[in-house]
Amino acid sequence: MPDIAALLQEIADVPHSADPAVVRAKSRDMYAISPLLRKALRGREAEAVVSPRDNHELRAVMRWAVRHRIPLTPRGGGTANYGQSVPLAGGAMLDMTGYTGVVAVSDTNVRVRSGTLMGEIDEVLRAHGKELRIHPSTRSDSTIGGFIGGGSGGMGSCRWGMLRDPGNITAIQVMSVEAEPRLEELRGVDTLLVQHAYGTNGVMTELELPLAPAEAWKEAVVAFPDFMDAARFGIAFAAHPDIARKLASVQEWPVPRLMKNLGDIVPEGHSMAMVMVAGRHLAEFRALVAMHGGRVVTCVAEGRGRYGAPLYEFAFGHALRQIQKHQPRTTVLQGMFPPQELEASVARLHDAMRGVGPLRFEIFYSQGQLVGMGSPYVVFESEAQLAGLVDQMQALGMNVANSHTTGVRAVGIKAIDERDAAFKRAMDPHGLLNPGKLGLEEKESAAVTTLATKGWATKRPAA
Template identity: 50%
Template sequence: MSSYPLQELASALDGVDVTLDPRRIRVKSRDRYAISPLLRDMLADKQADAVVTPKTLDELKHVVSTAVRLRIPITVRGGGSANYGQSVPLKGGIVLDMTAYSGIVALGNGTIRARAGTLVAEMDLAAKATGWELRMHPTTARIATIAGYVAGGTGGPGSVAYGILRDRGNIAAVQVLTMEEQPRLLELTGPDAQLAHHTYGATGIITEVEMPLAPAWPWIEALVAFPDYLQAVRFGVSLAQQTGITRKVVSVQEWPVPRLIQPFAPLVPEGHSICSTMIAKGNLVDFEGLVAAHGGTVVSTAPEGQGPYGAPIWEFVFGHALFQIQKTDPRRSVIEGFFRAPDLPALVERVHAKVGHYGPMRMEILRVGGDVVGSGAPYFVYENPQQMADLVLAMQEAGAVVSNSHSSNVRSVGKKEITPRDLAFKREVDPHGLLNPGRFEADDSADAKFAIELPTDQWDKRQA
């Protein structure tokens, strides 16, 4: 039985799409957190009391004003593609479904602006019609909303060239609505746009996002096989360092991942690791020369989205790869290691020697703060939390830094650089603590505590 005045809420929001239907509430109170065996247990009993779907800005303001007056918390939801359970309400209340508040607002001068519920793929398609494209996008671009990506994402395809969302210049502007009885629209530009990034909707309700664009290229997806995993890593790092080869994806997966990802199995020779890539068509000859120099074999090439594996190759990399693997072996899980060193392949080799027995390793090659870095860990068969904690410690001992992809608040995940400005902004836009409560509070002691915490690192160490 809810402690919130739901009937009063429904009456006050007459004319707005409000549902108290338990089945719809259950669906909208879930995202993709079940990919984590820990979150699967920790969030199993969490759900909203109502789902509200505004279609206009006036409706949204009315919803916010009413929720504040009645002191009902709001958890904002986009496409539900998150892996950390960010859009699962920890304290009930309203799930604010933003998918109906969508559409391109402006396109030109090297940027694209859209309403919160616009699909990332739709923005990319609109930009490509003008000869431009998003610099980066999530692997879930076909279902993820732009506000959800900014509020909970990190990087993705394109990050090997342009870095991640927190790198300066990668979010042009964010418009947010404050959680007040008289809600205000705030325009955050430049570095201030980061105030809304990776806070899981706890620092204002994102209403519009403006993203920078890059020249669109005719992309060729290429799958490259190597007899040795570390050989594939060295190739991936070298490719990422090339200034003359335009690339969008560099993702290394150790054997037997090509067998666990079923659509890749017919393409990759037995025992071979792979590097999944996207290369600008005009650079293909130079790319093939680099492959040969590193002892690799190109086993598949195709225009973007037309490969023999049935989906864009960017749906087989980053966090999306685990979804593909779990179709074959649902016991598999992964943690998120961060690799940064002057000799990146040597660091990967040290960590691999320490933890390779846990399972085959992945390694996404990307840029952070201008440096070529790696993000990866073994795909291991999950047994218990202690096993996962032991893996974290082993990777740290070998020189990697590990964030917590099996937690569900901003601080414990460890990817957000939290400054005094972030805390002041949180207090300003959410004075009553009603936005996604428990996920990111101005007072860290008020953050939700989960039954299992891993010995992972925070962003300040990731940047060291």
């Protein structure tokens, strides 16, 4: 490996740093949420950080990396949970947070530069009466490129589906890592080549995404004495054809008390459903709550709750972060409940996990079907403990993705085939982008944990 710090003078016009504290901070994301990744990725760091602000500077970095065969790990806001932006082969962090700006807004789409924060995009869109369809629980810190490149879904998926579902990404422009870098514009199904690929096969420069009408969102917590009543309500809410919705998350007692910021909003012994609903559909929402025997214990404008953060920061990956503030050994798995028997499969897991830990799951659409994703919360003891839990869940008919490993193929959310391999070879012929992460290289095994997960059963849509 060349002396990267010394070679930075060749790209002196591009913001950069070899300061150990800066490099260490930029070499991390939120992987420590997993006890297994905390161990597997310990000490994995780059040797420098480069922060291009435009295509001219990005091309200079690409040429520099190819000239000296320097690995590059693209990074956005650093909010990923799988170590997507942790370098396995040293090299330089490609910090894209200076590569910002809204390029164009139309009635149907927005085009943005990849380092733009998602919250800032929605601020611009509000002036046009529009909003993004889908965003993560880490919206305030996530860049759009990081979310599309490392994420799979989030708020809005209970209405619009996952990022990979048709119509949720219009176009992605990517730059190759070659002596003469190329810009490629991917549209439609071709965007799935780089979606959830962790920046392994091209550097995202611009993204074009479909818009939805801006809503006056309300966030509500609904309490239920019985967990399965909460589950049935959550499923019915997420499937309701006449309610504009953004979040459906169900958490079993005592999770409402484990999330200390919620205080005593939820009555003792009650499970809860956390939802986001358009203000114009509150009447339909309240009728559905009554039908399922629930009680609305709080309903406020988005971000105005007395729990100190938007309600979506208590769902998806953020739910575990809330609990880990006070119980740092708590962990979860990512099990997918089969769509053809969603309620029954939740009930089976709930019965099987009595005494193991409280259940949680989010409800959303995937490939046109309503699904649930979740598991019990458990206090981590060992990898063998998690392996046994994986076996139990899969024996009950669930598909489990490995949220305690790094690498696209190893995690098991994105299907990898020869098209991905060919695109990787074309865009990154020297194998410099995030080496070891796509699942095509033998190096990946160095940071992969060995839970015997089946992964989520996903199919690439036909071109």
